[in-house]
Amino acid sequence: MIVKHRFLLAGSALVASPAAAQTMDVTVTVPRLPVAEYHKPYVGIWIEGPDRKAKTLSAWYDVDNAKGEGEKWLVDVRQWWRASGRALDLPLNGVSGATRGPGPQKLSYTPRQLGQLAPGQYTLLVEAAREVGGREVVRVPFSWPPKPGQTASASGRTELGTVTASFRR
Numbered sequence: 001m002i003v004k005h006r007f008l009l010a011g012s013a014l015v016a017s018p019a020a021a022q023t024m025d026v027t028v029t030v031p032r033l034p035v036a037e038y039h040k041p042y043v044g045i046w047i048e049g050p051d052r053k054a055k056t057l058s059a060w061y062d063v064d065n066a067k068g069e070g071e072k073w074l075v076d077v078r079q080w081w082r083a084s085g086r087a088l089d090l091p092l093n094g095v096s097g098a099t100r101g102p103g104p105q106k107l108s109y110t111p112r113q114l115g116q117l118a119p120g121q122y123t124l125l126v127e128a129a130r131e132v133g134g135r136e137v138v139r140v141p142f143s144w145p146p147k148p149g150q151t152a153s154a155s156g157r158t159e160l161g162t163v164t165a166s167f168r169r
Contacts, residue, residue, distance in 0.1 A: 021110075021111035021169070022111060022114075022145065022146055022167045022168070022169060023108055023109065023110055023111065023167070023168050023169070024108070024109045024114060024124075024165055024166075024167055025106070025107070025108050025109075025165070025166045025167070025168065026045065026057075026106075026107045026108070026109065026124065026126075026163070026164065026165050027104050027105065027106050027107075027162070027163070027164045028043070028045070028104070028105045028107070028126055028160065028161075028163050029103070029104045029105070029160065029161030029162045029163070030100060030101065030102050030103060030105060030128070030160070030161065031102060031156075031158075031159075031160070031161045032102035032103075033102075033133070033158075035132075035133070037132050038130075038133075039130050039131040039132060039133060040060075040099035040100060040101055040130070041060070041099060041128035041129060041130045041133070041159055042059075042060060042061045042062075042073060042074060042076060042077050042099060042128070042129050042130070043058070043059070043060040043077065043099070043100075043126065043127065043128045043129075044056065044058075044059055044060075044074075044077040044079075044080025044081070044085060044125075044126070044127045045057045045058040045059075045080075045107070045124070045125070045126050045127075046080055046083060046084055046124075046125050047114070047117075047122050047123065047124050047125070048083065048122065048123050048125060049117065049118070049120060049121075049122050050120045050121055050122075054080075054083035054084035055084065055114075055115060056080070056084045056085065056088060056092075056095055057095065057107075057109055057113065057114075058095055058097060058107060059074065059077075059080070059085065059088075059090065059092070059095055059096050059097070060097050060098060060099045060100055061073065061074055061096070061098075061099060062098070062099065063091055063096050063097065063098055064098065071090055071091075073131070074090070076129040076135065077127050077128070077129045077135075078127070078129070078135065079125070079127050079137055080125070080127045083125075094113065117144045117145075118144075119144055119145060120143075120144060121141065121142075121143060121144075122141070122142055122143070122144050123139050123140065123141050123142070124139070124140040124141075124142060124152075124163070124165050125137060125138070125139055125140075126138045126140075126160060126163045128156075128159040128160050129159070130159060133159065134158050134159050135159060136156045136157065136158055136159035136160050138154050138155065138156045138160050138163045139154060140152050140153060140154045140163050140164075140165050142165055142167075146167035147167075148167075148169070149166075149167070149168075150166070150167045151164060151165070151166040151167075152164070152165050152166075153165070
């Protein structure tokens with residue numbers, strides 16, 4: 001009976017390793033702006049590590065445009081474009097998505113989407129740019145690996161509201 005328990009514990013340790021991986025839940029609030037001509041923003045969401053290398057998590061733009069014209073306006077999401085956007089071959093499955101309207105937009109990034117992150121300080125960056133509008137970047141610093149239940153947030157002033165990152169197993 002004792003041997004079975006030891007075997008069971010050893011087996012559960014192997015299964016526990018992948019389960020210990022963290023999922024990052026992100027909420028991006030797109031504010032409702034009191035303007036005559038409102039356009040949904042193009043948005044780039046990415047993380048940068050201590051080495052300043054960027055990993056794109058999401059790109060919101062006019063993906064349904066039959067001629068692919070939506071992609072040509074992604075250069076207006078300037079910092080994201082320079083950090084990693086121009087190196088991508090869009091549309092990317094799981095990364096590219098349609099623009100989103102006002103309100104809180106909830107996203108989840110699995111350990112597979114985040115990739116292997118070395119321990120250290122990281123920044124979640126969200127940049128929004130609107131036609132006949134402005135451009136804004138919100139930076140949310142966080143530590144990796146995160147502590148259980150860790151949450152980090154920052155707020156924009158015009159094109160973005162609050163951006164929150166929370167972590168769960």
